[in-house]
Amino acid sequence: MRTRTLAALPFAALIVLVLLGLVLGRGGSLTAEPLPDTFRLSNGMDVLVIPDHRAPVVTHMVWYEVGAADETPGKTGIAHFLEHLMFKGTDKIEPGQFSRIVARNGGQDNAFTHYDFTAYFQVIAKDRLPLVMEMEADRMINLKLTDAEVLPERDVVLEELRMRIENEPAAELQSEMNAALYGDHPYGRDIIGHKAEIAALGTGDALDFYNRFYTPNNATLIVAGDVTAEELKPLAEKYYGGIAERAPTFLRKRTEIVSPAEDKRVTRRDPRVEEATWIRFYPAPGYAGAGAERGAALDVLAQVLGGGTTSRLYRALVVEQGVATAVSSWYEGSRLDGGKFGFYALPQVGGDLDAVETAVEGEVARLLEEGVTDEEIERAKTVIVAGAVYARDNQRTMAYAYGEGLMTGMSVEEIHEWPDRVREVTKEDVLEAAKSVLAGTHSVTGELLPGGRS
Missing domain, CATH: 3.30.830.10 (Metalloenzyme, LuxS/M16 peptidase-like)
Incomplete structure (x- = not known):
């Protein structure tokens, strides 16, 4: 098997790769280094x-x-x-x-x-x-x-x-x-x-x-x-220089993404499933469409909400309420035409997906109402920027970060300066980004359940 395409991966593995992309991929070269x-x-x-x-x-x-x-x-x-x-x-x-x-x-x-x-x-x-x-x-x-x-x-x-x-x-x-x-x-x-x-x-x-x-x-x-x-x-x-052009430079002509006009829900039952899973997608711009400042703010938002055991969602759903065993959020911005903002949660064994969904929605509503704290935003930015530093230890990660960014509409300068864009994100930027993606937009919710195939 020659490749592992993101869309073909099991969802849990996809989450891991997306989060690594956010923490390691963006800004594989720090601005202290030359372009x-x-x-x-x-x-x-x-x-x-x-x-x-x-x-x-x-x-x-x-x-x-x-x-x-x-x-x-x-x-x-x-x-x-x-x-x-x-x-x-x-x-x-x-x-x-x-x-x-x-x-x-x-x-x-x-x-x-x-x-x-x-x-x-x-x-x-x-x-x-x-x-x-x-x-x-x-x-x-x-x-x-x-x-x-x-x-x-x-x-x-x-x-x-x-x-x-x-x-x-x-x-x-x-x-x-x-x-x-x-x-x-x-x-x-x-x-x-x-x-x-x-x-x-x-x-x-x-x-x-x-x-x-x-x-x-x-x-x-x-x-x-x-x-x-x-x-x-x-x-x-x-x-490479002696290879002649065999065809005109490709100019893309794609249909525009039309966001859902209403909330949608997809439910699957499968006998191979042992534990239920809850997922939600919101339409979001890609990095190129969002711009450097807003894209960085969406990365920080994802980290604050669901980026590990210190995140809001983990503390609320796993530690305090006990309705989930795992929960995360992520921003997938490496798409030329448009990305998504996602949530993923596993309920407690025998738990209720409705309780998980209600808890996630409650935390999102609280953030939209109250914003984020200084401590949360500084911790999130530290994690993301530190990841960019660690990325320099992996030569292939650096090459991939630049290639992926260039192929999805970013410039060399934007990729290079990503840690600085993250450092500059303010509480106001995060709240504005959250409102643009999570308020007044329609989502797609997925439920994966044990039982007969549907």
Whole structure:
């Protein structure tokens, strides 16, 4: 299995990844450090260099500005399917050998598909950087596909869908909730695609998608690690600069997100479920749409409400009222067209979801009425900024933070300065952000219950 798409994960795992994204992903480089170097090759490929000289290791990433939300209707799943197929080989590399070559040289590699981008990466010793650059550039232009490779991989993707969604009641619930929240917008469907449409994809579909979108003028190269822009530029020009534009730069034309006109509720019963789960989504802008100040305020709001054992929701629902065993809130802003603000709670064994819902709503109402305290906001900001500091210990996290931000509408400067934006958030900013998302808007509530399948 080549990737772990966020929409295909069990909900508990999704919560963990989203919270890590908030704490670690934003601001992977602190403003005390210089801005990463950027330049553009003559064929339109953008390049970002993030120096980190603590070890002779580099993380090499190529990001394509195309994802599951850019698929042609009736061809859902093709972005993720092609991600799998990119490992099938070229004239120079036999099918299935790409990852083996990386591993033989002491490295690791993988790829991932998002609604707004698809990316490929290798983590490897600095002296092997030219090798992976040559290999990645080769498959950008020379991918070879036949039915012999494509059709068996299609079965692999279908099995992934069964395992990650159909066999995970929480993921099925999340799929229905996203459809209710986003409506006809592509964010309302799973990244992996619709089962019947995946089953109909063929070699021609994959090659058409590849030839249209996998072109250097639609790609960004990010290299983090023991390298400087002066060292990387000649390598980038050597391996990527000679690739000609194969298609026009992609200009997105998506339908607008229409927020729910009324509160919605999705209830699923499943015999595989042992304990009930309560979830709620509110429509919210993405980081790019919110702007730096409001986006940072939404991050702080999520931390204050449900960011750990000192949060309002945990103290109220778990410690004081005893109606829940776990509760959290999060802001998912890494979406180009619009994100969401979410809540998640597990009731006490044998507990009542209605009691959990009432308690969450009570805490939200209290915050909207009273605002937040100085102590709460300072503690939340400290946690988020500290996470940004710790992110520097993970080279791949730094590279991912910049790539994800750039692919979802942020600038290098906004990503770099995120810790400062968080530090500047005031109580008034948090209250205003809370009112904009949690007051006067319609939510989608999900209930996952034990019992007969529904």
